[in-house]
Amino acid sequence: GENVEQHPSTLSVQEGDSAVIKCTYSDSASNYFPWYKQELGKGPQLIIDIRSNVGEKKDQRIAVTLNKTAKHFSLHITETQPEDSAVYFCAASKINSGYALNFGKGTSLLVTP
């Protein structure tokens, strides 16, 4: 089955700096890669996703890049703010495989003022 590795497990940055979280996947047939943000006491929420026919996608301060050859994808958050502090999960799936997601183990991001 699919194995998704996520690094780092914890990340601390100063407000205004950039944060990068990286994931690798094992199944070359995976073609959908979402990122979820989980705030304290809440369930995860989708923040951005990318499909394998696209190399990069951006939404305001967040962006995701995908390297299919190397089987890795990354989340980039620029101009970090304290409210970006949360746990972030990457995931991988195969479209038309049944909508189930394989999640990474998560990254706890702390943005200090």
Next chain:
Amino acid sequence: DVKVTQSSRYLVKRTGEKVFLECVQDMDHENMFWYRQDPGLGLRLIYFSYDVKMKEKGDIPEGYSVSREKKERFSLILESASTNQTSMYLCASSTPGTHPYEQYFGPGTRLTVT
């Protein structure tokens, strides 16, 4: 807004008890999922369902069963709770459509088995 609700935020049960975790979504979603979340292990899929009375095993189904008698409700059952099932349980739903893979999560149930 999609709303996924879970019956309890916190639950304490004894070893050997039968435990029911209930999840209800109000958006007529076809797909529903149960995950458990443990520190350092991320989210692991227990069971999922594509339709009423349909169920599929996820990565860690042992010790669990599920029931989906109505489209909006997906129940996770621990037949005989054990201490290693102490965890945060998250329910999610999704629908085939313009964004079929976006899963909407409930707030979670923190289950402690003593």
